[in-house]
Amino acid sequence: MHNGGSTSDGNMPLLYEAFVETLPPALRGVARELPWHLKLVADRSAGWSEVFPHQLSLGAPQLFAEALPGAPLARVREATLAHLLCVLEAAVLERCCVDRAQLDSEVSAVLEALAGARASALARLGPAAERAHAMARAETLAALEEERQILPEARPVTFEDYRRITRAKASVSCTATLLLAQLAETGQRESRIIHRALGNAWHAIQFERDVLCWERDWRTGSAWVVPLVRGIRSRRRNGERATEPDLVRRAVLGSGVLEMLLGMAVSEYRKTRRRACALGAERIWAWAASREAHLSELLTCESESAGYVIRLQKLAPWAREVFR
Amino acid sequence: MQTSQGESAIATGAGSQSAAHEQLQALYVALLMRQERFDEFKQLLALYPKPGASDDAESDQAAAIRRKLNERISAWIGSAFTGLAAHQVLVWRAVLIEEQWGLSLSSTLDRSS
Numbered sequence: 001m002h003n004g005g006s007t008s009d010g011n012m013p014l015l016y017e018a019f020v021e022t023l024p025p026a027l028r029g030v031a032r033e034l035p036w037h038l039k040l041v042a043d044r045s046a047g048w049s050e051v052f053p054h055q056l057s058l059g060a061p062q063l064f065a066e067a068l069p070g071a072p073l074a075r076v077r078e079a080t081l082a083h084l085l086c087v088l089e090a091a092v093l094e095r096c097c098v099d100r101a102q103l104d105s106e107v108s109a110v111l112e113a114l115a116g117a118r119a120s121a122l123a124r125l126g127p128a129a130e131r132a133h134a135m136a137r138a139e140t141l142a143a144l145e146e147e148r149q150i151l152p153e154a155r156p157v158t159f160e161d162y163r164r165i166t167r168a169k170a171s172v173s174c175t176a177t178l179l180l181a182q183l184a185e186t187g188q189r190e191s192r193i194i195h196r197a198l199g200n201a202w203h204a205i206q207f208e209r210d211v212l213c214w215e216r217d218w219r220t221g222s223a224w225v226v227p228l229v230r231g232i233r234s235r236r237r238n239g240e241r242a243t244e245p246d247l248v249r250r251a252v253l254g255s256g257v258l259e260m261l262l263g264m265a266v267s268e269y270r271k272t273r274r275r276a277c278a279l280g281a282e283r284i285w286a287w288a289a290s291r292e293a294h295l296s297e298l299l300t301c302e303s304e305s306a307g308y309v310i311r312l313q314k315l316a317p318w319a320r321e322v323f324r
Numbered sequence: 325m326q327t328s329q330g331e332s333a334i335a336t337g338a339g340s341q342s343a344a345h346e347q348l349q350a351l352y353v354a355l356l357m358r359q360e361r362f363d364e365f366k367q368l369l370a371l372y373p374k375p376g377a378s379d380d381a382e383s384d385q386a387a388a389i390r391r392k393l394n395e396r397i398s399a400w401i402g403s404a405f406t407g408l409a410a411h412q413v414l415v416w417r418a419v420l421i422e423e424q425w426g427l428s429l430s431s432t433l434d435r436s437s
Contacts, residue, residue: 307359317419322348
């Protein structure tokens with residue numbers, strides 16, 4: 001799911017904590033450490049904002065509410081809670097499709113409660129909510145299934161398929177915001193812009209993340225970069241298939257795929273910024289503008305020296321020491 | 325006004341520390357800008373043996389790898405590199421090879437220890 005980059009996470013921890021407080025006391029500790037139990041983070045005390053560093057990922061309805069003057073505050077809060085729980089449930093689905101059987105009973109009980117809370121939160125957004133979510137969830141699940149056919153064996157994939165799967169995976173991340181727009185009686189044109197802006201933002205976040213985390217993902221059999229490189233290579237010549245880590249790294253750096261993905265992320269952030277501007281969603285505009293500027297700089301450096309963005313991350317502790 | 329011997333020594337010490345700091349900055353940039361340097365740096369760090377619990381002194385093999393590493397760094401940054409000390413090599417090995425992110429790197433700037 002989405003990761004990478006940095007912004008604050010607003011009041012999302014409070015909303016999640018409110019959900020945790022509804023659980024039996026024996027489950028609250030597990031719920032607070034859920035990202036760790038699901039192996040989404042290495043640090044036991046890390047919260048969801050470590051998994052989803054962008055405020056938009058967990059708080060989209062709240063941020064788009066700036067562009068929805070007709071949305072009452074209570075509705076915004078309900079939609080934000082529903083969105084948060086939908087996104088967390090999707091993260092759980094993504095994680096647990098592989099090893100659900102290995103979850104212990106307390107974690108399973110928390111996940112069940114999460115699904116129940118998500119259903120209740122959506123129901124408060126009106127009768128159309130559950131059906132809209134069911135459709136989005138089906139799209140997300142199908143995309144996750146398709147992803148599982150590709151990533152573990154790093155099967156060659158085209159950029160078109162990658163974009164399509166990435167977009168479909170994020171389907172559940174659009175439902176609550178679009179429902180809020182409906183409740184606020186937003187016009188069709190604005191609703192369409194919101195939908196597209198969400199799509200652009202999810203694409204941008206995912207493309208960025210897939211560049212920055214590709215080596216770690218490769219070690220866990222979940223890197224998109226390698227199937228993309230194989231897709232490029234299979235179009236150029238048949239049969240060559242690097243598997244040794246060093247050869248894979250060389251193939252990735254030599255292919256220019258990181259540069260391509262960064263360019264795609266910059267383009268999606270730019271579209272998000274423009275659409276946010278058209279909507280008058282200032283915070284999303286500022287966030288997208290800042291990400292666009294940051295990634296544009298990285299793109300320039302990556303174009304000049306392949307692998308720059310990865311080295312930048314690996315040398316970050318060094319930079320903190322020698323340039324302070 | 326003349327400075328005392330003590331003040332001169334402090335000034336010299338501060339000067340050499342500042343030069344060493346600049347060299348580490350230059351090394352950072354050298355590694356950041358070129359993948360082959362980064363790979364070679366990591367390769368040499370990976371070869372550098374971790375000392376056992378009872379090892380007080382750096383082994384001959386480790387010293388030879390560190391010497392090679394320092395020669396390569398001098399070539400990359402284009403100036404007489406004063407050299408990474410054994411403890412600095414171990415810290416960077418832990419950060420870049422073992423990926424221990426929580427380490428404090430302050431000691432890597434302390435050239436006197």
